Amino acid sequence: MTNFPLTDHIPSLRRYARALTGDAWTADDLVQDTLERACAKWRLWVVGSDLRAWLFTLMHNIFVNQVRRSLRQAAAGATVNVDEVENELAAPEAGTAQSLDLQRCLLRLPEDQRAVLLLVSLEDLSYEEVAKITGVPVGTVMSRLSRARSRLRELMDGPAPVAVAPAQLRRLK
Secondary structure, X not given: OOOOOHXXXXXXXXXXXXXXXXOXXXXXXXXXXXXXXXXXXXXXXXXXXXXXXXXXXXXXXXXXXXXHHHHHHHHOOOOOXXXXXXXXXXXOXXXXXXXHHHHHHHHHOOHHHHHHHHHHHHOOOOHHHHHXXXXXXXXXXXXXXXXXXXXXXXXXXXXXXXXXXXXXXXXOO
């Protein structure tokens, strides 16, 4: 195997995976799956091309496949009894209300919008790089990013106050 520094990209892979999944354990599994796939498919990486973008493409594809698989399993009736996994459920740490709110709002975004938003804002990738990673045109990346930012702003700010027209007073005799 050639010498390419996969380990240099682990922090950004972990950050992106954590934001995608919303769960530390699942994120670590996603990073591990990505690194395993990178090692198994290293010959597909073109020397001189952007290794980081290639790794994010692998992670994105693995994540999409996992989401699709879980949707198929849910549709097939695969359910989990909460009482059986009660000991695995953890309460959030105190004092993290804002970050939990942001995470909750991010997870409420559609997956395609969330992925684009995280790649552009968190990983500081260009629109072209994000388009290559997600396999969509640059215009679609820009559109998804705009919709994601708008929706995230709405979710974080709460519902907009409803403007009420002033009541028209009538004089009664």
